[in-house]
Amino acid sequence: MIRFLKLKVHQIGRKVKASPFLNKYFPRFRDRVYWAGDRLSFARAGFIGAFCMMLPVPFQMLLGSILAYYTRANIPLATALAWITNPLTMGFIWYGGYRFGTWLLDTPPLKNIDPNIEIASQQWFSDIFPHIWQPFFLGNMVLGVIIGTIFYLLIAHFHGIQLLKQLFHKPAKSGQ
Incomplete structure (x- = not known):
């Protein structure tokens, strides 16, 4: 099964790299750093994706891919991390960002909201959104920077941690 998945990923990668549109408008698209990468490329992708x-x-995945291209980051990792926010998780993640924003701005969260107002309706945008947009966007942006920085540092320094473990790991004595 794993071999089949690897084969499919390589087939998709070959088709994407051969795309005339991508090669015309993104001339460096075939560069190895975008697909295989190095530690710095993966660290950048961790920040961008988070x-x-x-x-x-909308279109976080596309935005992550474009930012990864222009910052020479690993495109598959940046795209995959942007997928963490999906229709099942986005409500929880963005509500957490909103609550974080209310904490940053020291504003109370809205409590008396009419439950009959449908989210993203015209009435919601006119009655509720003007009161929540500042903590909503600020909280999510700041959390994005914080989580992205954590991902960047973890990925960039993971290799160093592995080297330190190898350096201080004492091999077991054999034959005594």
Whole structure:
């Protein structure tokens, strides 16, 4: 099964890299750093993917891929991390960002909301959104930077941690 998945990923990668549109408008698209990468490329992708995950905008995955291209980050990792916010998780993640924003701005969260107002309806945008947009966007943006920075540092320094473990790991004595 794993071999089949690896084969499919390689097939998709070959098709994407051969795309005339992508090669015309993104000339460096075939560069190895975008697909295989190095530690710095993966660290950048970790920041970009986590930051885009927290943004309360549509097409986070596309935004993450474009930002990864322009910052020479690993495109598959940045795209995959942006997928963490999906229709099942976005409500919880963005509500957490809103609550964090209310804490940052020291504003009370809205409590007396009419439950009959449908989210994202015209009435919701006219009655509720003007009161929540500042903590909502600020909280999600700041959390995106914080989580992205954590991902960046973990990925960038993971290799160093592995080297330190190997350096201080004492091999077992054999034959005595």
